[in-house]
Amino acid sequence: MKANHLVPLAHLILGLLALVSHAQAETATDPQLKVAFIGDQGSNLNSEAVLQLIRDEAENTGIPVSMVLHQGDFDYNDDPVAWDALINRILGIDFPYFASVGNHDTDRWDGIDGYKAILEQRLARIQDQNCTGVLGVNSACTYKGLFFILSGVGTLGTGHAQYLTNELAASDAIWELCTWHRNQNSMQVGDKPDDVGWSAYEECRKAGAIVATGHEHSYSRTRTLTSMENLTVDPSCSEVGQLCVESGDNGTTFAFVSGLAGITIRNQDRCLPTTFPYGCNDAWANIYTSDQAATHGALFITFNVDDNPNKARGYFKNINNEIVDDFEIVKISAIVPRAPVLSID
Amino acid sequence: MLKQVLNIVAPLSLLFAISVVFAVNTRAQPADDSVQPADIERGAGYVKERSRNTRIAGFPALPAFPGAVFLDSYKKTEGGRVGFEAKYSVDASVPEVIRFYEVELNNRGWRLESSGGAISRREHSLVARRGNIVAHVIAELEDGVTEVVIEIPMHGNTERQ
Numbered sequence: 272m273k274a275n276h277l278v279p280l281a282h283l284i285l286g287l288l289a290l291v292s293h294a295q296a297e298t299a300t301d302p303q304l305k306v307a308f309i310g311d312q313g314s315n316l317n318s319e320a321v322l323q324l325i326r327d328e329a330e331n332t333g334i335p336v337s338m339v340l341h342q343g344d345f346d347y348n349d350d351p352v353a354w355d356a357l358i359n360r361i362l363g364i365d366f367p368y369f370a371s372v373g374n375h376d377t378d379r380w381d382g383i384d385g386y387k388a389i390l391e392q393r394l395a396r397i398q399d400q401n402c403t404g405v406l407g408v409n410s411a412c413t414y415k416g417l418f419f420i421l422s423g424v425g426t427l428g429t430g431h432a433q434y435l436t437n438e439l440a441a442s443d444a445i446w447e448l449c450t451w452h453r454n455q456n457s458m459q460v461g462d463k464p465d466d467v468g469w470s471a472y473e474e475c476r477k478a479g480a481i482v483a484t485g486h487e488h489s490y491s492r493t494r495t496l497t498s499m500e501n502l503t504v505d506p507s508c509s510e511v512g513q514l515c516v517e518s519g520d521n522g523t524t525f526a527f528v529s530g531l532a533g534i535t536i537r538n539q540d541r542c543l544p545t546t547f548p549y550g551c552n553d554a555w556a557n558i559y560t561s562d563q564a565a566t567h568g569a570l571f572i573t574f575n576v577d578d579n580p581n582k583a584r585g586y587f588k589n590i591n592n593e594i595v596d597d598f599e600i601v602k603i604s605a606i607v608p609r610a611p612v613l614s615i616d
Numbered sequence: 617m618l619k620q621v622l623n624i625v626a627p628l629s630l631l632f633a634i635s636v637v638f639a640v641n642t643r644a645q646p647a648d649d650s651v652q653p654a655d656i657e658r659g660a661g662y663v664k665e666r667s668r669n670t671r672i673a674g675f676p677a678l679p680a681f682p683g684a685v686f687l688d689s690y691k692k693t694e695g696g697r698v699g700f701e702a703k704y705s706v707d708a709s710v711p712e713v714i715r716f717y718e719v720e721l722n723n724r725g726w727r728l729e730s731s732g733g734a735i736s737r738r739e740h741s742l743v744a745r746r747g748n749i750v751a752h753v754i755a756e757l758e759d760g761v762t763e764v765v766i767e768i769p770m771h772g773n774t775e776r777q
Binding site (some may be wrong): 313314316346374375534536538540543546550560561 | 664741
């Protein structure tokens with residue numbers, strides 16, 4: 272072989288090796304890792320019913336919930352000990368329960384027996400977790416291969432956007448989550464104002480991380496978005512029940528509000544009409560508020576399904592065991608390239 | 617000749633001027649004094665009317681907490697369905713607000729649904745039904761201010777009192 276063919280060939284081989292090595296560096300979650308996402312809980316019969324729903328998933332579906340991610344607003348009574356006791360009673364003292372701070376948690380966040388201390392005590396009881404940073408405010412965790420940030424952006428602490436960027440860049444997990452309590456007005460369907468800023472949302476999108484929030488007391492989920500700020504739906508992955516998550520400057524992700532863990536249920540103020548297809552750029556795939564006769568419940572996402580580490584399946588289930596939303600998620604990566612262009616609904 | 621033309625044109629002109637003035641005035645007065653044309657949002661199959669001065673017309677007769685400061689109200693319609701919202705700020709605690717509405721709703725024939733548990737200091741709601749109407753009375757304390765929102769979720773028709 273002539274020498275002038277060897278150099279580009281060498282480049283090609285090195286490139287392929289880099290691609291393979293990068294692909295192999297992505298960490299998968301445990302198979303069928305099921306996560307419950309809740310927010311805005313309270314301390315009443317409905318709050319208990321949601322925890323019981325989470326506990327009973329194993330019996331009802333055959334796949335147990337491995338962990339809870341609670342996006343802020345705990346018991347609304349400033350009683351961290353009682354709140355912890357409720358979780359212990361229904362889910363168990365060692366149950367992997369992680370949370371980010373909400374606006375109704377800040378008065379009793381710090382101090383002995385504050386919410387942060389209670390969560391730290393629980394964290395110490397969780398086997399095989401790895402959390403760094405300031406828990407619930409600027410913390411990054413890996414549990415069973417799932418990487419998630421518990422952020423206080425918009426609620427407590429500072430430096431959130433940079434923290435998100437740095438921690439997401441350092442993660443090699445296939446599945447990454449950005450979790451926090453508050454919203455931007457256009458990232459929910461009630462009357463919540465711009466509390467978070469767009470940097471956090473966009474940094475998570477560029478990292479290919481799913482955005483999980485609470486605060487507005489309803490459930491809503493976007494389609495795949497190429498811009499969070501402009502609510503731009505990805506034309507190549509626009510189906511309501513199919514979501515594509517991909518990192519990069521042109522990365523894509525989706526966001527949801529899961530705020531039906533037990534406290535009041537609110538109506539739909541924005542993005543009317545109240546039936547699909549909704550307003551606001553067709554960005555919303557599902558909206559579930561009092562205008563849709565919502566009751567309390569949780570969002571469940573199971574990662575690494577169908578023997579595919581890059582595939583996940585999600586559904587919102589209420590305390591009457593009704594599924595009100597269901598969808599699949601594909602994490603686009605070197606292992607799983609983007610599918611052919613899909614038609615827009 | 618000119619005088620004859622003027623005798624015809626003048627009254628016609630006056631008639632035209634009167635009709636223009638009448639049309640302009642009629643258009644400037646909305647059917648409901650509380651809703652201005654700029655506060656009406658229309659979209660695919662829905663209309664949302666907002667009132668920034670007083671509770672929107674047609675809102676079911678539910679009391680406002682004594683001393684409540686009105687903030688905002690709207691009505692939304694989609695086909696044969698309608699929903700309402702009214703928002704206030706009050707100088708009272710969440711438990712005080714909730715207890716007030718428990719008594720008032722009971723007295724007015726609403727059936728209260730309990731969520732169990734004590735009234736939370738930070739946020740609490742009542743869900744009440746009368747006929748096919750559901751009312752959510754939500755009181756929330758945030759940044760030292762108690763906000764009261766009365767929401768009537770979308771339903772088939774409006775009960776008027």
